[in-house]
Amino acid sequence: MEDVSYSYGKKEVLHHFNLHVKEGEFLTVIGCSGCGKTTMLKLINALLLPSLGTVYVQGRDITKTDHIALRRSIGYAIQNKGLFPHMTVEDNIAYVLTISGQKNKKQNQKRVLELLNLVGLEESLLKRRPSELSGGQQQRVGIARALAAKPKIMLMDEPFGALDEITRKMMQKELLALHKKLGLTVVFITHDIREAMKLGDRVLVMDQGRAIQLDKPEVILEHPANAFVQELISD
Ligand SMILES: Nc1ncnc2c1ncn2[C@@H]1O[C@H](COP(=O)(O)OP(=O)(O)OP(=O)(O)O)[C@@H](O)[C@H]1O
Structure with missing residues (x-):
């Protein structure tokens, strides 16, 4: 992201924001509620487009790419939401395969099983709806x-x-293992500083629409950029 600003109407929530996520890294993002974390994430998969500045994904300016194809090439997982409540587990996962152009039912069934296995879920859950699963299973x-x-x-x-x-x-x-196994680049928002420090190769601290510090966890612990970061890591 280069010099990106974003406003909802007249309210600017990201201010001249710069961020370079390295290929294959696990980046965690932390900051107070409302500081612009989700907005920043939605700018990466073109759910929002910058008011100013440029967002590049794999080197390409997102305003010059097909947004639907871009979104399909980026995994997006959010808290408590996102699963279709009326569909079974199998159909929820197979839906993504179908809209990505994989229409062979047999192959899709096989892939759904592979994916369940990858995330440590049993095959017996295939026919359940999200409401019949625990929070962790969802x-x-x-x-x-x-x-x-x-x-x-x-x-x-x-x-x-x-x-x-x-x-x-x-x-x-399990997520760390998947990250390693699949060579994923991950941008992970959390409210929990311990989680941010534990998972992140680097941690981005945001405050009021600005990037305050972006460093390895140990550097943030030893050299907090300002009083806000100091307070964040103090407990
Ligand atoms: N669709 C919208 N219309 C107007 N304002 C919005 C909209 N979405 C978010 N905002 C505002 O933009 C600011 C940043 O929101 P954002 O969701 O990016 O913050 P966040 O850091 O992810 O917060 P949280 O940790 O609470 O999820 C907040 O003040 C929020 O109220």
């Missing part, structure tokens, strides 16, 4: 669905925010 289905089109980039907006501590720790471990 998040896993959300991740499986986001991975269905074999993206190289995953955007994750507080995917584990609603999970209990034990499930959350398990999911964190």
